[in-house]
Amino acid sequence: MAMNYLYPEYEAARNYDRCITCRACERQCANGAHEYVEEADKMVCDDSKCVNCHRCVALCPTRALKIVKSGNTYKENTNWSGKIINELYRQAESGGVLLSGMGNPENFPVYFDKILINASQVTNPSIDPLREPMETKVSLGAKPRDIERDENGRIINNLPPQLSLSMPVMFSAMSYGSISYNAHESLARAAESLGILYNTGEGGLHEDFYKYGKNTVVQVASGRFGVHPEYLNSGMAIEIKIGQGAKPGIGGHLPGAKIVGDISRTRMIPEGSDAISPAPHHDIYSIEDLRQLVFSLKEATNYEKPVIVKIAAVHNVAVIASGIARSGADIIAIDGFRGGTGAAPTRIRDNVGIPIELALASTDKRLRDEGIRDNVSIVVGGSIRSSADIVKAVALGADCVYIATGALLALGCHLCRSCHSGLCNWGIATQVPELVKRLNPDMGYKRLVNLMTAWRHEIKEMMGGMGINSIESLKGNRLMLRGVGLNEKELAILGIRHAGE
Amino acid sequence: MGCHLCEYYCAFAGTDGSDMARALKGIKINPRIKIEEKDGISFAVSCRHCREPLCVKGCITGALTVADGVITIDRDRCVSCYTCVLSCPYGAVSPSDDGAVQKCELCVKTAEGTPACVRGCPNNAIVFEERECAE
Ligand code: SF4
Ligand code: SF4
Ligand code: SF4
Ligand code: SF4
Numbered sequence A: 001m002a003m004n005y006l007y008p009e010y011e012a013a014r015n016y017d018r019c020i021t022c023r024a025c026e027r028q029c030a031n032g033a034h035e036y037v038e039e040a041d042k043m044v045c046d047d048s049k050c051v052n053c054h055r056c057v058a059l060c061p062t063r064a065l066k067i068v069k070s071g072n073t074y075k076e077n078t079n080w081s082g083k084i085i086n087e088l089y090r091q092a093e094s095g096g097v098l099l100s101g102m103g104n105p106e107n108f109p110v111y112f113d114k115i116l117i118n119a120s121q122v123t124n125p126s127i128d129p130l131r132e133p134m135e136t137k138v139s140l141g142a143k144p145r146d147i148e149r150d151e152n153g154r155i156i157n158n159l160p161p162q163l164s165l166s167m168p169v170m171f172s173a174m175s176y177g178s179i180s181y182n183a184h185e186s187l188a189r190a191a192e193s194l195g196i197l198y199n200t201g202e203g204g205l206h207e208d209f210y211k212y213g214k215n216t217v218v219q220v221a222s223g224r225f226g227v228h229p230e231y232l233n234s235g236m237a238i239e240i241k242i243g244q245g246a247k248p249g250i251g252g253h254l255p256g257a258k259i260v261g262d263i264s265r266t267r268m269i270p271e272g273s274d275a276i277s278p279a280p281h282h283d284i285y286s287i288e289d290l291r292q293l294v295f296s297l298k299e300a301t302n303y304e305k306p307v308i309v310k311i312a313a314v315h316n317v318a319v320i321a322s323g324i325a326r327s328g329a330d331i332i333a334i335d336g337f338r339g340g341t342g343a344a345p346t347r348i349r350d351n352v353g354i355p356i357e358l359a360l361a362s363t364d365k366r367l368r369d370e371g372i373r374d375n376v377s378i379v380v381g382g383s384i385r386s387s388a389d390i391v392k393a394v395a396l397g398a399d400c401v402y403i404a405t406g407a408l409l410a411l412g413c414h415l416c417r418s419c420h421s422g423l424c425n426w427g428i429a430t431q432v433p434e435l436v437k438r439l440n441p442d443m444g445y446k447r448l449v450n451l452m453t454a455w456r457h458e459i460k461e462m463m464g465g466m467g468i469n470s471i472e473s474l475k476g477n478r479l480m481l482r483g484v485g486l487n488e489k490e491l492a493i494l495g496i497r498h499a500g501e
Numbered sequence B: 001m002g003c004h005l006c007e008y009y010c011a012f013a014g015t016d017g018s019d020m021a022r023a024l025k026g027i028k029i030n031p032r033i034k035i036e037e038k039d040g041i042s043f044a045v046s047c048r049h050c051r052e053p054l055c056v057k058g059c060i061t062g063a064l065t066v067a068d069g070v071i072t073i074d075r076d077r078c079v080s081c082y083t084c085v086l087s088c089p090y091g092a093v094s095p096s097d098d099g100a101v102q103k104c105e106l107c108v109k110t111a112e113g114t115p116a117c118v119r120g121c122p123n124n125a126i127v128f129e130e131r132e133c134a135e
């Protein structure tokens, strides 16, 4: 290229006083940014190749490396920001749709950060979670409305199938293919050891992972990859994926290059063929159609497993959820606009969908108003970042949350947002064997267990502070929340009062 | 995963410095653990601390000895005949930079307790464990 409009966004800054030319950075950067120059006995870096994943930074044994934002700037312009100019140049060069990975990074309000949690003082006692029992267990599924009795007056067990979780968290759908075997194994083993569930995503289930069935949600998406009766019966629940927060309204595309070996077998498609998930399910054009799929899946699994319907948080989410709650589904999963993805068109990721906090609050309210809240449990995802976010989500009406990006961070992800390149230096979003082995599942699953254990402690601390000893009594308890810096409309949708009120 | 950091932690453990950058700056290292790579597979080669060590058997001066299952070298006795270098089936003994030979001594003389390569490996690929050898 004779001329390049784009100056690297980041630079790998090397402290030559500390670099011992061990070349670990060179060996570990799959993007080939670092290079050893023999004549000079010196490391150099081609910053244009760097995606800022911090792999080299983390491994450099002498802390000689750091990544800095390159100082190169255009003339300041609030309207035409450097980012917008760069993206425009990139498209003028390539003629292509911009792609990116992970969730929406743009400057939209994060409502969780504008909500504060209550605590007890004087008039009602707080509880010490270390001394008193504290319940974080939740059970997901439809709850029967009426008590039924047999002719002798004994209560008939009319409870539909439920999912029992030790804490209100599940790992959300990430397909085998979009993430690596070792990442899947880490999630499955962590779910098993924590007593929660992970989700296969739409790529089917690798035969090695059937043994984690008691901790698995199997997903059925529009591509129907890897779906067969044994698969449907292998998990504890079935999730119908209608939409995903990062890219509402569009399907998925796993390039043929990634459909190799085990992945092709698991997805049940030929090696090298592109795995294209259509945007809609072509057999679902109405709630009635959805109902048919829900019941065919229930039929296939002998009515033993709850069915989850997952949708992206879009403008009419509450109405759609109301339809789903009447479709026979047991659980609704809503994915907010900050939810992550392996690859999405950048414009869609950054401009489509609505914040999960608002979607959750309005859905919960609508279902309660219509008297059908007990028909379903609500699971929300789309950037749950901490135990505080979980507590706030539960108080806004969620039964449970879905976590994906947070889980990947625990596995080493540094949010470089280049998952779509397939060269994840942390062995997560890649199928290159040399990269996959960088994620040791023995270490990965422990880090996930550590994270969730820590969050569970924090949830108990916060509940104790509010004087609540069971997560069930926190659910929908909006009095425990106050907003700061929110306008009347936002407060009304969230159903909470302003701080000081 | 082929990062070769174990080699550098090994070399660092052989110095008495406290800062790796200062200790290894400008030095071409000659570690006692070496990564062999072929076809995307990497393997860390270091002394297996054999139950019937050919190196000890072959050593002409008695410089190599077994103590508590660890095979160590007495540098004062070593005359650099390299019999051990030739006799080790794993290639785990090598000439050092300053006379005598060198081999992995499980860091009994240097780092505290756990071998430096084991502590330094970012992926827990090297572990330190006693094994009943199947001979
Ligand atoms: S990893 Fe660090 S010390 Fe090693 S070559 Fe790279 S910058 Fe230098
Ligand atoms: S891409 Fe990652 S490993 Fe490569 S130079 Fe950049 S931060 Fe380092
Ligand atoms: S999964 Fe890997 S490629 Fe994707 S953002 Fe995280 S570190 Fe980057
Ligand atoms: S054994 Fe560990 S430290 Fe040595 S090259 Fe392999 S991964 Fe790196």
Ligand code: SF4
Pocket: B046, B047, B048, B049, B050, B053, B054, B055, B056, B071, B087, B088, B089, B090, B091, B092, B093, B103
């Ligand atoms: S140096 Fe070689 S022969 Fe001697 S104990 Fe080690 S592996 Fe065995």
